Amino acid sequence: MIWRVVLLCGGCLLLLLLLLGAEGRSREERTSTFQQAESRGQMRARPRRDTSSSSSASKPAHGLPFTSCRVPLTPVEHRVLDDNTHETGFNGDDGSHVVLTWVGDGTGVILVLSTINGPLDSYSHAGSSRLYRSTDYGKSFHDISHRINNTFIREEFGVSVGPGSSVILTADVPVLDNSGGIIFTSTDAGATFKFIQLPFHLVQPITYHFLNPDYLVGLSIDGSLWLSLDFGGEWAKVHDGVLSFTWGAGINLFFSCSRVDAVDADERGDLLLKRTNDLGKTFTTIHEDIYSFGYIGTFLFFSVMSDPRSPRVMYFSSDQGETFSRALLPSASTEQFYSLLDGDEDMLFLHVDNPGETYFGTMYTSDDRGILFFKSLERHLFDGHRKSDFTNITSLRGVYLTNRLDEDGRIRSVISFNRGGTWQQLKKPENVDCEEQTKNCNLHIHGEHSRKNRIVPMLALSEPTAIGLVIAHGTVGDSLSSAQRPDVFVSSDGGYNWRGTLRGPHHYTILDSGGLLVAVEVRREGQVKTIKFSTDEGQCWKSYNFTEQPFYFAGLASEPGTKAMSVSVWGFRPEADGQPMWVAVTIDFQSLITRQCNDQDYEEWLAHSTQGVGDRNGCVLGVKEIYRRLKKQSVCRNGRNFVVSKKKSPCLCTREDYLCDYGFYRHVNSSECVRQPSAANKTLEMCLSGEEDELLTSGYRKVPSDKCEGGYSPQVAAQTVIRTCGIKPSPGPPASSSAQVTHFDAPGERLVLILVCAGAGFIVLIAIVSAVFAVRRVVYRNRTPVYRFSNLQIQDDNNGITPDLESGTSSNSTVCQPDSDDDLLG
Known part of the structure; x- marks a missing residue:
């Protein structure tokens, strides 16, 4: 996996939110799940004297005191670190913009690009970029500018790292140059580069296929979509009038385009969503009237706007657009937006904004079909910068952290240990005493809202290893405070318990799979010379002190994946002529921690x-997990070959492992799912395609990703028939007649549905071979759904059926892919 991070003006730029919706406040947004890689991969920096200062750094410290252990270095440790600390200077006379990029996994290769910070205003530049390369984890660098003919590489997206050891450099070429753009490609981590003249000019970075680095997609400034199957050697135009695109599963490529092959910003809401699954040979139109779309986990999602005055509605597909369903969610008006926060193959987290400038909304979690959404958290914070504090704690399954804006106007942190099923406030750290006047004393975590306002330099960090x-x-205290100087806190059990560890804001990173933490304090004066490290979490x-001459901090960088034990501190020293001298100091802690860990x-x-x-201790989503992990008192290194080891065992099922299905709810005095009394009399909207199916359910669905076995089994009082609409990809009117036979297979269960459609009428024949205890999505061995239930649509708020929005838990860690829709990024 390739991790990339951007540091601008001494801080880390978070991977951007994916917005889905209308102009301004109505755009829909999605937060990237890779927030945890804040200090890894790629970073950019410009010299500024206040780069590492936050707004809180200049304020007096009002934080509550806590005790933390400080141990001085021994003379031997000091000497060893001195011998294994390497400082490199980069002449800043050719530019004020520096990009650092790690290439490959375990290669030790770092590329540093120095460019001129300024707009392109002529056919050529007086200067040229400098490209440096290190093959020893940043201990030494060599100028390899000659390998790219000293070509000027563009600042905005000049360096792109892909799977394996692939690298693409994009030259800054005038748009008036009709010969097209220029790229340099490398398949050996920058050891050699190949010059390629493009037949078009790029408007955004080239996109790699997730698994095959030879498959590249580029979008031109005129909206043409181009595809290369040989790592940029040859390019073929795929389609005109394209606004955005993204890879799906396999070689599915999705894109939104104009009806007239010319994209205009005013046409959003009148786009076509198309798919090619044969690398541009043929195309399928999935839906019309698209405003925006994206792909996360295994879900394709898109918002539809039938006319400029109508609200947007969300649709989801888990079979690459073959079928799709409208989500059971409130529609978003022009003053609202959707934000897809996180997701994988089992479920989704989605924020729906409240009307007006409230800066909060409601968070929902989905079922495994992306149809039913259950209310997870009300008053979820989404600030005026369109930033969410939602964070996936990747070091423990099922843990998520976020902030809410309570009715008293205060921001408070909440955490979920069952993937959004329930939320609670964080415990007070064990070594912090609260002020006497504080009624409620909890830990509150600064998120993207605080980072955007320069209160903290970086976000919460966790790693799967x-x-x-x-x-x-x-x-x-009682709530999150901007007046109180932030401190650094650590949890060793996934967020259940915390302790104060460092006073004041810091940049930090995790090395050696958690065996080593390093941190650099944010100084008021901006200059640094000291690094802190811990071997006991x-x-x-x-x-x-890693340098005798302090410099202005720009970033803390380590190799992606937390396997390495070397870290680089980057920054600059202003020279007498006003030009910056860029500095990289690499500290190799492997020379200090020499002993390899053993079983003890x-x-x-x-x-x-x-x-x-009792037996339920440790049960989350129906599974107990016992990990083999390093003892805090062990001073040794996990090493590059370290692999997380765990033993899993299923738990007996309880009522908590089941959700109430559509049309059912848990009564306040009962744990059973009961049918809503008035649901049978409600009128449901008909889907646009005019097709109807019958959904049989006993009222229960297992929580997504829940693996419990035996134990509690829902009692089947009576099966319920609910009429739903199934939507198919064809945007046109349905055929005058059709027939379909669908089979559902599950252990001990079999249901056959035969649908016969004739004109506007429908005849539904249902043969039930054995009892069906829960409606389940069934897949073939290749995981292609045989059938997809679509969403029951509510006619209006007063007369529609209301699902059980309070019950249920949620599931596992996130594997998400970023959307490529530029206009959705904010």
Whole structure:
């Protein structure tokens, strides 16, 4: 996996929100799930004296005192670090903009590009870019500018790293140059480059296929979509009038385009959503009247706007657009937006904005079909910068962290350990005493809202290989405070318990799969020379002065994947002539922590061990997980070959493992799902395609990703028939007659539906071979759905059926792919 991070003006730029919706406040947004990679991959920086200062750094410290362990370096440790610390200077006379990029996994290769910071205003530049390369994790660099003919590489998206060891550099070429753009490609991590003249000018970075780096897609400034199957050697035009595109599963390529092959911003809401599954040979129109779309996990999602005055509605597909369904969600007016926060093959997190400038909305979680959405959290914060504090804690399954805006106007942090099923406030850190006048004392975590306002330099950080470890900025008290200087807190059990570890804001990163933490303090004066490190998950820290001459901090960089034990501190020193001298200092901690961990250094740890009692202790989403992880007191290195080891065992099912299906709810005095009394008399809207199916359900669905076995089984009082609409990809009117036979197979169950359509009428024949206890989506061995239920559409708020929005839990970690729709990025 390739991790890329951008640091601008000394801070990390978060991967951008994916917006889905109308102009201004009505755009729909999606937050990238890779927020945890804040200090990794690629970073950009420009010299500014206040680059590492936050707004809180100049304020007096009003934080509550806590004790943290400080251990001085021994003379031997100091000498070892001195011998393994390497400083490199880069002459800044050819530019004020520097990009650092890690290439490959375990290659030790870093590319540094220095460019001129200025607009293109002529056919050529007086200067040229400088390209430097390191093959030893940043200990030494060599100028390789000659390998790209000293060509000027553009600042905006000049460096792009793909799967394996592939790299693409994009030259800054005048648009008036009719010969097209220029790129340099490398398949050996920058050891060699190939010059390629493009037949078009790029408007955004070239997009790699997720698995095959030879498959490239580029979008030109005139809206033409281009495809290369040989890593940029040859290009073929795929389609005209394209606004956005994204890869799906396999070689499915989705894109939105104008009806007249010319994209105009005013045409949003009147676009076509198309798919090619044979690399541009043929095309299928999935839907018309598209405003925006994206792809996350295994879900294709898009918003539809039937006319400029109508609200937008959301549709989802889990079979690459073959069939799709309208989501059971409130529609979004021109003053609202949707925000797809996170998702994978099992479920989605989605925020629906409240009307007006409220800066909050409601968070929903979906079922495994992307049809039914259940209310997860009300008053979910979405600030005026269109930023969400929603964070996936990747170091422990099912844990998510976010902030809400309560009715008293205060921001408070909440955490979920069952993937959005329930939320609770964070516990007070064990080594922090609250002020006497504080009625409620909890830990509150700074998120993107605070980073955008320069209160903290970076967000909460966790890594899948560092089990249970979370490091974040926060304050302790009744609510999140901007007046109180943020401190750094650490959790070793996925967010159940916390402790204060560093006073004041810091940049931090995780090395050696959690065996080593490093941090650099944000200084008021902006200059740094000291790095702090911990081998016991932040309980004790040692400090080391890595340079004699301080410099202005620009970034803290380490190799993607947390396997390495080297870290680079980047910054610049102003020279007498006003030009910056860029500096990289690489500290190799492997020379200090030399002992390889053995079996005695590890212990077994039951995840979520405070969740439940007795046999239920540790049960989350129907599974117990026991991890083998490093003891805090063990000073050794996990090493590059470290692999997370865990033992899983299913839990007995309980009522908590089931949701109430559509048209059912849990009565306040009962744990059973009961039919809504008036639901049978409600009138449902007909879908645009005019097709209707019958949905049989006993009222229960298992929580997405829940793996419980045995135990509680829902009692089937009576089966219920609910009329639903199935939508197919054809945007045109339905045929005058058709027939379809659909089979549902499950252990001990079989249901056959035979649908015979004749004109506007429908005859539904249902043969039930055995009882069906829950409606289930069934797939062939290739995971292609045989049939997709679509959403029951509510006629209006007063007369529609209301699903159970309060019951249920949710599931596992996130595997998401970013959308490519530029106009959706904010």
